[in-house]
Amino acid sequence: MSQISIKAVKKVFQKTEVIHGVDVEIEAGEFVVILGPSGCGKSTLLRMIAGLEDISGGEIAIGGKVVNQLEPRERGCAMVFQNYALYPHMTVRQNIGYALKVARVPKAEREARVLKVAQAVSLEPYLDRRPAELSGGQRQRVAMARAMVREPKVFLFDEPFSNLDAKLRVAMRAEVRNLHRSLGVTSVFVTHDQTEAMTLADRLIVMNSGYVEQVGRPSEVYHHPASLFVADFIGSPAMNLVRGFFGEDGYFRHGKGGMLNLPDLAKAHLSREVSIGIRPELVRRVDASHKDAIAAVVDYTEELGASRLVYARVDGSPIIAVDDGNNALGTGMPVHFAMSESDIHVFDHTTGRRADHAGRPVRATDSVSA
């Protein structure tokens, strides 16, 4: 049985519908990350699970019990907020213990539990400080301890690391991962940072403007994006995408007279208006003498240290490639690429959905069992 079950959930603000019927099942003990650009409704969805927003339509069940009408405190969720939301006038100890105090847990037990979670997130030396006397990372830990102390059924994280610097973020990520491993509590984590999402998630939910685009394991989402949006959104640098159509001669035509020889794909998607895409790291740089070499002209390069990104043009259409060779490339220089046909993703241009090789579009709600 799934721990959180979201069925046809909608959210309407005044008269604008911002979430258009989301269906997701989250298994017990799973770490699920909701990823999407700002304004896609991911935080709203999380807040509906928490009970901080009304559910305009559909149904959310936690542990088999429909919670639509329940108060946040009756849902068994704990939440970590983006801006920590610590009570400024209380010490760390009081902040962590507040939920227990409200629940009338006896003082001795309360103290013991506060101490235990404080140890778990190494906050012990700071128990008598106020939030203002703590660093950002420490505050975030207090917020997590406050959520943990209630021993909830579900953890909800609302972009908890967006106020931390890059290094701290990586450290906190590892900490959250470890905590999840040791506690095994079902967690839902909202973020717009795809690295965070890819590294933390057992399963990813990619959202865009109120719709779920894809649900799946991070590698699945990366290697088999279900839609044009996911393909473009996930991965940095972004996937190379170009619009065009396949001809009977086995060539893909794009831009102003650009042609690519893709006979297998052409057979499957004949005469269809499509976008094709390939990950930059799968575009190999080859010698001009290579039999499938595609000629391009370098726009500019970005040095990354271990490798470099080559921004180039093939028949006028832009392409990005990851090049780990040693010889530098200057603007305007000719360069040659090769790619294998099996690495190319095809998306139906009108629906924006993935068109797999058999031509069947993949639905957004196809969940991949973990």
Add this chain to the structure above:
Amino acid sequence: MIERSPFFDAVTYAVMIIGLAMVIFPFWVVIVAASQSLHEVSRVPIALWPSDQLWVNLAEAWDRGGLGTKMTNSFIVAVGVTVGKITLAAMSAFAIVFFTFRARMVCFWLIFITLMLPLEVRIVPTYAIAANALLPFQTILDTVGITWLVQQVSGFQIALNWNLLNSYTGLILPLVATATGTFLYRQFFMTIPDELAEASKMDGASAMRFFWDVLIPLSRTNMLALATIMFVSSWNQYLWPLLITTDRANFGTAVMQLRFLIPTMNGTPDWNVTMAGALIIMLPPLLVVALMQRWFVRGLISRDK
């Protein structure tokens, strides 16, 4: 603006000292006059140096004005009004800021409009209500016809009456409503991030619990600043106590009593006693301001986070 020239400094100091002198001078005259004997105070021009009669005059004023009872009354009323105002302001601001209901803005504007209706403007209707606090209900019953109906059926005439004249309730209640306080609290509550309210919801706290455990402690400096203003202004109330108390011996306040310390047309012109009385009566608000000024400034200017 930072200006560093000796001349400019001198001018600034001069202006400040003159200003200070202008503010301090009346106080000085009160203190000086209160310490002089009847003979000294009647001299023209008055000597501007204190004499040795201060205690004598203070004692005389205290006795003659019956200031023991009056000061106690004033104190009860001022504290009552202050506590009442703060409670009402905090709770109404809480309702306006943290709850979404249909008439929210209407409520806010209704409260806000009362800023334009100080007690002096609405003194006649307020007096009518104070004379019979149940008058509005009586009016409703009369208008609707219930009074008539009851009289027809049972021969019993409904006459609701709750007289607030000559009581602490009457002195306190009409002064408790405060738009200023509500407004100040509203502004403060609006600086509190929504996430704090949501966090307390997630922690299982009810709305009142959040109010009590989070908002009240956070608004402490604000509350003290408000209390200072409210205490001083209600201590200084003159018109309303004068109007509502006919039993001056038991329910008169200190500021009202000052009137009876002023020499009458044909009486002894003992202004020294009057001044001593004034000195006693203005002491409590002075003390409150002196003790609270640190909080007062902090509460009004900045927010300590």
